[in-house]
Amino acid sequence: MARPGRKGGALPSRPVPSPAVTRLSLYLRQAELMMAQGIEFASSEELGRALGISSAQVRRDLGMFGHHGLRGQGYRCADLARGIRRTIGTDRRWPVALAGFGNLGRALVGYPGFRARGFDIVAVFDVDPAKIGARVDGRLVVEPAARMSERIRALGIQLGIIAVPAVAAQSVAAAMTAGGILNFAPTPLAVPDDVCVISVDLTVELESLVFLVQWHSQRK
């Protein structure tokens, strides 16, 4: 079994999802892309080349979760995609609660990838009286943050997204009684041991980009 990311808990709480789990998501996207291109089988070399990962790593990652290719043919893309979805848990739909209906929250509600991947934002919360009651995406209304924990229980929601300012994030996390929290606030969160937190830090992506830009300009 892969070492999963650390659970939330004591500070420092910048829990890191296992890189192997992140790579599962990338293999899934690549298998789907190949299916869309009419490709039936993909070798570990082809998957690896497309993603910048060694073929040995591809075989190790997929084998660890019980996904094996056929000798001489590789992985059947459709089977691989279905299998990875089952491993990840996205072979079913997940209702999601969103805390914070500012610019980021609005962008997340409209993010087309979530629904396509099985994530449905079914409840949106904010503290701002001017936002409470506002229509969201034509199908929801913003609810008061004070009702969040009760509503999450009533709706059986297991995933929450925190899109509030850093100063409010900890108190929101305490009321977000879901099993998993995706945290966009740039602050560590202390949560009970049975709650998983993944913090998204967009500057990490910009840093990788700067590294690449410098690396390529030095090679010219």
Place this chain on the structure above:
Amino acid sequence: MARPGRKGGALPSRPVPSPAVTRLSLYLRQAELMMAQGIEFASSEELGRALGISSAQVRRDLGMFGHHGLRGQGYRCADLARGIRRTIGTDRRWPVALAGFGNLGRALVGYPGFRARGFDIVAVFDVDPAKIGARVDGRLVVEPAARMSERIRALGIQLGIIAVPAVAAQSVAAAMTAGGILNFAPTPLAVPDDVCVISVDLTVELESLVFLVQWHSQRK
């Protein structure tokens, strides 16, 4: 030298930043966090434990970029942070152009982490006449997208962020004459060979979270 992420180019263009480069960003954050806690030295074991990475991997990653600890003491946090910033390229400030002033664009302009890490959004572009001329963050105005490529050149900008709908992303990318593009549009981009693209897919994070939530609930 680590294999860097793939450059943009032909489809499929979901270029993946080298995981080792992403880990550099995580080591940097951990070193800074420890400094803030008054910790002077960190061993590879301590860095690894905090981030869910093996100590051997930590030493390999840092050694590859010339960062070495002191025997029996580990890495001096201040030196490590400074050294990683130099390796990444964030030991100087980077002006950034933003295309798209919708909800996501507004959220990115207000994202506190960017400026703290040396990224300054210095120009914002949109096609919507109702948005052009709008004040951004008290210091900029939204400029017409038609002027983007000329303005990027005039301002010497090397980094661009695409926060426009998927259908518009390709034409925006063509006009974004920067060396590196951070792409939030859920679509692959074809760019010249000398342009680096990193695409951000927020569903990958939610998938990792689902995996963790399931994994922990099965262990109860």
